Amino acid sequence: MDSTGAEPTTVLHVVAMPFPCQGHINALMSLCKLLSSRKHNLLITFVVTEEWLRCIGSEPKPDNIRFASIPTVIERAKAVDFCGFNEVVKTKMEAPFEQLLDRLEPPVARIIADFELQWSFGVGIRRNIPLASLWTMSAAFFSSLHHYHVFAQAQPQLLPLHLIAALRNSGVRFLWVARGEASRLKESCGDTGLVVPWCDQLRVLCHPSIGGFWSHCGWNSTLEAVYAGIPMFTFPLFLDQVPNSRQIVEDWKIGWRVNRAQVGSEILVTKEDILELVQRFMELENCERKKTWKRARELKNVCHQAITEGGSSHSHLDAFVSDFLEVKNH
CATH class of the missing domain: 3.40.50.2000 (Glycogen Phosphorylase B;)
Structure with a gap:
């Protein structure tokens, strides 16, 4: 004592x-x-x-x-x-x-x-x-691996510099996080773009000025976008990102898929597709955009209810603390 x-x-x-x-x-x-x-x-x-x-x-x-x-x-x-x-x-x-x-x-x-x-x-x-x-990763992907032993195969996916040109020409302001290439890309972005090597992604997504999120659809990024109520452009690369993209676009209907084009051995995104997608997505009076935003806000509310006291996520975390971190249980 x-x-x-x-x-x-x-x-x-x-x-x-x-x-x-x-x-x-x-x-x-x-x-x-x-x-x-x-x-x-x-x-x-x-x-x-x-x-x-x-x-x-x-x-x-x-x-x-x-x-x-x-x-x-x-x-x-x-x-x-x-x-x-x-x-x-x-x-x-x-x-x-x-x-x-x-x-x-x-x-x-x-x-x-x-x-x-x-x-x-x-x-x-x-x-x-x-x-x-x-x-x-997501519980759905875990279930797929557990029951069917399904593994998605990675293939090269690139965003060439003319991605930058399309964003610049769209007239939409953008923040680009490029860890290893920020200094090189800054020169091509003009006055509408800001390139940084790192950011607090969740804090950025929760800012009221954010109108959309281009993501490779990793589960952390997906959850952060849902929490913030932000619609997504989905650009999956490999593994769980592919079914995550499908869930975002087809099940939750809070995102739009970025189309790709096969050029030789590489899979690229054309400047024209990027320009059309960004302009259509950011058009305030676009009916499809309004529906996507409405569903994103609804899913945000579901997410926030889950983490409040008594919500499913809150309760599951309490159960983990009780089962794993209580000395008397071991």
Whole structure:
């Protein structure tokens, strides 16, 4: 007991290990922030590579979340070759992660790891540490893989510089996030475009000036657009992005699909298609646009109800805290 006569609070040390890509890091950090607000005796060590720590280490976070780093086994710029990037993550990241666990204090009581880090299951088993696996894609895609073992095949998809020309000529103001090419693209955007290497995407989408969101349809981006009530241009590249696009356009009806053209071995978007799509989508009196905006606002309301107290998402998170983070249950 302390001087007040109260029982001392036992700190539960949780290590969070994301797959080293922006969308996965964002998703796991969001979960950790929610958990830290639900359970005040948590200490969460959020593990990233040294390169990622330099990128996000100064971002605000709750006091009970701290960063720790492991060596950069592969630079994030090499994620464009996803198969090669994934192979390095699968084979080179486990050893430094285990070495970090040996150094952390207090002893690690729980691990939350990205589902893509399959080696984390072995770490948890060997060390007798309960582990939760974070699936960052949609439940529908998980069900497809589980029941039918369906894997979409990636193929090259490009947005050439004449995408830029179409946007500039459309007269529509745009914000373009281009991580590795911002400085090169700025020169081509004119007065209507702003190119940045990074932004707080959810904060941008929630701004009242945003009229649409061109997205590759990753699940994080999809959820953020739904939360903000913003219609989408869908441009899926591979894996779950393809069924996500279909859900956005055909099921929810809150987006328009970007058409592609086959040019040799590449799949491109023509300047004419971009210009026509953007102008039609941003025309305020367009009947189809009005219907899309109405459905986006309706889905936004459903999303916000789910995360309020008593909503489905709120209740499921409480159940996870009770099942996984309560010491008495283990």
